Amino acid sequence: MRIEGNLRIGNTGARGVNRNTGSGPAFHVDEGNAAPRPTAASAGALPAAGIDALLTLQSAEDPALKRKKQVRRATALLDTLEEVKADLLVGRISEGRLYQLMALIGQARERGEPQLDALLDDIELRARVELAKRGLYPRP
Template sequence: MRITDTNRTNRAAPKKVSKGRGEGDKFSVEQEKSTEQVRYAADVDSVGSVDALLALQSVEDPTLAKKKSVKRGHQLLDGLERLKTDLLVGRVSETRLQNMLKILKNAPTTDDPALKSVIDDIELRVQVELAKLDRL
């Protein structure tokens, strides 16, 4: 979940309580002030929680980076399969080559050395095939 608009606040203004003149009033002025102070302190806590949420958003999720790398590897392998089919037919699609170049340039990073090794091998194969067609 991403927070996009941080300027909006949902704080309600403290309500003004009219002071009664009757003898049956149980609340004094000091108690009303303490209620307003507590309400103000709760508003400050909510601002702190928004700051914490924004700080959490800036941290990259390691599983998300791994998923992006796996998805990119699958896209490159699919592109190689389509390229093989195009070569068998005798006509290579220009848009397919441009798409493979775009995927090759947008490389997400991952901390998993085994996954990085596999992705590097796939990238090398794509670079070789694109170099054969004078696209790299």
């Protein structure tokens, strides 16, 4: 079955078919004897690799920004350690400061640097001991 009109947008790929050149659209049914005509190949979808590349770029962190975050965390951790040291020298240390220290240690962990992780483990152990002296046992 084929519907033809007076106005054509593009070539349909059919050859040697009777076409109506009148003013109105023509309609006629092809006979079942005719061999099926091959259809034009459709354009494939764009590969998803472009989207994957964009997602990878978005998830990749800028080295300069990553370094700034590390320096900011390290500075906050060192400042808190100084405050804990001063509190220990005076003989009073607040639970809030110890919890703050525990939170900063959790943020500062960078897997892949065994020496830094060992140092953070030692600091965390000391903070847990100080909390345990007060009867507080934070979750690991």
